[in-house]
Amino acid sequence: MSLTLRQIRYFVATAEIGQISQAAIHLNISQSAVTTAIKELEAMLGVQLFVRSAQGMNLTDAGRHFLNRAYVIVRSVDDALNSPLPDYRASGVLRVAASYTVLGYFLPHHLQRMEHWHPDVSIEVFEQERQAIEHGLLNGQFDMAVVLTANLTHADIVSEILFNSERRLWLPSHHPLCERGAVSLADVAQEPYILLTVDEAEHSAMRYWEQAGQTPEVRLRTSSVEAVRSMVANGSGVAILSDLVHRPWSLEGKRIETLTVTDPVMPMSVGLAWHRERAFTPAMQAFRDYFHDAFLAPQQLSARR
Structure with a gap:
């Protein structure tokens, strides 16, 4: 066999x-x-x-x-x-900024593929917070960025969403709420809550909590996704985070379940960003084309079907 x-x-x-x-x-x-x-x-x-x-x-x-x-x-x-097949052989240096979440849970795999398909493009990667990324795009320090697009604030920065990652409730295995198919934020507000703060996650979270007229019972604020994962798996609280960073097991080997939240909870949008007036170099165009072929083209094909 x-x-x-x-x-x-x-x-x-x-x-x-x-x-x-x-x-x-x-x-x-x-x-x-x-x-x-x-x-x-x-x-x-x-x-x-x-x-x-x-x-x-x-x-x-x-x-x-x-x-x-x-x-x-x-x-x-x-x-x-x-894997997208390039139509040309681009070359040059490309300076890419990325936020913590993007670099930790999304970008490395695609950088490896870019290096394979465009070996003559030298990519320099910089991990920065959103404000520093915006400043770097505006002053020419960075050519492009891969970011959480909803966090961007400057009018001269253009963004293009690649995909949306749904945010769901994380909870430990055998938690009583696991018996439900979905939960409301009012249900979640009754539980001790582990609040992630990195990449302005707290600011994003409070937008949908306030819209629902609810307030989480925060037990811990932390910038560590792994701390949230372990705290939830150990039964110390629940959290609402995106599918992008979800893994079914904690570092201790304990299972983490997810449930859909019935109240409006905006997804985490990941995309590209650049200065509105920045002239695209061949390396920048190759980078954008790669992600377009990997994410946007399949979405467009699916929509036509």
């Missing part, structure tokens, strides 16, 4: 969702197909990947180890299928 991509995808979906029934719905297949794929994987690897219980499917230590390898496989296949 040989390993198949189908088995890998079914395993990843079950590991992330924690239930075969919900994974099957997500994949639009039968539960038996998911169960069979997991059994085939376990037989092939000679280890148990999940502990089955009435509450769902929990990864074993071997399962968590294999999940990391499975992510690499899925990403490699997706890259092979979706």
